[in-house]
Amino acid sequence: MHIKPFKLERYFAKYEFSTKYLISSSDCDGYSLDYILACANSTERELWDNLKFSYTDSTGSDFLREAIKNHYLSINSDEIAVMSPGEANFILMNVLLKNGDEVVCMSPAYQSLYQVAESLGAKVKFWLPQETSDGFYFDPDILNELVSEKTKLIIVNFPHNPTGFVPNVTDLQKIVEIAEKYNIVLFSDEMYHKIIHDPNFQLPAICDMYENAVSLWGMAKSFGLAGMRFGWLATKRKDILNEIVAFKDYLSICNNAAGEVLTTIALNHSECFIDPNIKKILKNKAIFADFVEENSDLLDFYNTRAGSTAFVKLKSNLKSYEYCENLVNNSGIMMIPSEMFDYGSSHIRIGFGRENFSEVLSVWEAFIRE
Numbered sequence: 120m121h122i123k124p125f126k127l128e129r130y131f132a133k134y135e136f137s138t139k140y141l142i143s144s145s146d147c148d149g150y151s152l153d154y155i156l157a158c159a160n161s162t163e164r165e166l167w168d169n170l171k172f173s174y175t176d177s178t179g180s181d182f183l184r185e186a187i188k189n190h191y192l193s194i195n196s197d198e199i200a201v202m203s204p205g206e207a208n209f210i211l212m213n214v215l216l217k218n219g220d221e222v223v224c225m226s227p228a229y230q231s232l233y234q235v236a237e238s239l240g241a242k243v244k245f246w247l248p249q250e251t252s253d254g255f256y257f258d259p260d261i262l263n264e265l266v267s268e269k270t271k272l273i274i275v276n277f278p279h280n281p282t283g284f285v286p287n288v289t290d291l292q293k294i295v296e297i298a299e300k301y302n303i304v305l306f307s308d309e310m311y312h313k314i315i316h317d318p319n320f321q322l323p324a325i326c327d328m329y330e331n332a333v334s335l336w337g338m339a340k341s342f343g344l345a346g347m348r349f350g351w352l353a354t355k356r357k358d359i360l361n362e363i364v365a366f367k368d369y370l371s372i373c374n375n376a377a378g379e380v381l382t383t384i385a386l387n388h389s390e391c392f393i394d395p396n397i398k399k400i401l402k403n404k405a406i407f408a409d410f411v412e413e414n415s416d417l418l419d420f421y422n423t424r425a426g427s428t429a430f431v432k433l434k435s436n437l438k439s440y441e442y443c444e445n446l447v448n449n450s451g452i453m454m455i456p457s458e459m460f461d462y463g464s465s466h467i468r469i470g471f472g473r474e475n476f477s478e479v480l481s482v483w484e485a486f487i488r489e
């Protein structure tokens with residue numbers, strides 16, 4: 120299989136560890152090992168103290184899948200398979216798709232969500248948002264027009280990277296009904312699950328709503344544990360799950376033993392990880408709203424209701440890519456242009472999950488003044 124370079128990841132590879140400031144990261148600051156272990160109860164601490172680096176269960180150890188299960192309403196521990204999020208996405212597409220299949224995917228989107236499908240020969244139709252004065256909106260009626268009995272897979276991502284869009288429950292129900300109408304598998308990338316800015320708008324995982332859905336979640340975003348490299352698929356479709364686990368034998372085979380214990384601790388004490396992240400995101404979002412007000416000739420920002428990122432309109436004479444290259448080369452701030460999402464050249468992604476956010480904004484402010 121030939122696959123095009125992952126533009127966003129290549130852009131990160133170029134600058135993430137060589138430049139001084141980042142303003143577009145979608146993850147939150149990583150928690151330390153000490154912090155994770157301090158959250159552990161005595162049983163979890165015992166797991167850690169007795170840790171051995173043997174092979175682990177390829178679907179994920181029992182204690183880990185039990186901890187994951189507790190975050191869903193109706194998913195059992197044998198309806199979960201643990202692996203890195205990228206691996207999960209790659210395997211799922213390989214298991215479900217073949218040359219000529221029709222797929223519908225949101226756009227803009229994290230590239231692997233449509234690129235793996237395209238590389239397998241699938242024809243991808245894109246579900247585009249409207250940009251309203253209330254922010255980005257993905258209209259289920261437009262999705263409905265794109266889907267037909269030929270559609271093999273619908274791919275969604277809520278809360279959405281990069282726009283921060285999340286549907287309300289009525290729209291989410293409509294999306295599920297569209298998939299249900301033709302009995303289509305719905306792949307729901309929920310990497311930003313539970314990062315909801317107003318707790319009144321929490322959404323269920325789609326695998327809890329629809330028998331034919333596969334939900335993906337993991338540690339990188341909501342939990343601030345990107346370096347753990349852990350994620351999982353949850354689905355009631357045991358046939359799909361079995362094929363996924365069999366495919367995994369050709370990739371990582373099983374998960375790293377230390378990460379399983381640490382991930383279990385974080386899942387069992389999720390409030391110690393997710394709540395501080397949401398607080399930080401809200402604080403930084405408010406600071407950013409003020410910044411945009413002062414720089415309204417350059418930027419347009421509509422409030423977001425979920426996730427850790429926003430897709431901000433750049434009102435520059437330069438294309439986003441040129442603006443970002445100029446910024447990183449002259450101020451040391453790495454910013455992601457919309458070209459990395461195959462979505463025009465007039466947006467930038469802003470990430471709210473980092474503690475040094477206001478420091479980076481003041482460096483950007485100085486760049487703008489110059």
Ligand SMILES: Cc1ncc(COP(=O)(O)O)c(C=O)c1O
Binds near residue numbers: 203349
């Ligand atoms: C929507 C989405 N899905 C999947 C991933 C991959 O997650 P991870 O970095 O943990 O592999 C990302 C990472 O940015 C993402 O934004």
